[in-house]
Amino acid sequence: MIKINRKVEYALMVLKLMKEKGASELTSAREVCDEFDTPFDTTAKVMQQMNNGGLLHSQKGVKGGYTLSCDLSKVSYLELVELIEGKSFMMDCHEGPCELLHKCNISRPIQRLNDYIMNIFNVLTLNELLSEDNLLALKKLPEKKVEHCPLVEKVNL
Helix, strand or coil, X not given: CCCCCHHHHHHHHHHHHHHHHCCCCCECHHHHHHXXXXXXXXHHHHHHHHHHCCCEEEECXXXXXXXXXXXXXXXXXXXXXXXXXXXXXXXXXXXXXXXXXXXXXXXXXXXXXXXXXXXXXXXXXXXXHHCCCHHHHHCCCCCCCCCCCCCXXXXXX
16 A cells, blocks of 8 residues: 555545535635544645645635635646645655665666556546546556466465
8 A cells, every 4th residue: 555645635635525515615724624633734734735736726715715726637646746745756766865776676676666656646637536436546547467376375464
């Protein structure tokens, strides 16, 4: 399972709530916090980041809040993560300090794995991810199945 940053989780919670409410209904950070027991400061900052990034539109005032400002089928999960985290979330062996790099025999396979995951995250739209219809989100994933070795048994941890 991929570990998702807490702020990205809050962003997804906000977007799913707003998607279910409808495009024209206002949603406040306080409403999100009350609904999901998230911390106000972090939730408000995440909503502000999405506003600054063009995903949300803010309406000021006592009765203010946010509305969706773009179609979630035109925004990838990767774009959301990079907007919230402010950087790419994949590690590149050649960018960071690694004392094993000069003798490493898996840097290329790890790069292929990163490329594969990045491709999936780049084609998975927020609309597909947040949809209750699982078939919608699975339609773009590869159909290729691995024929498992009969000698390898699953280990329950």
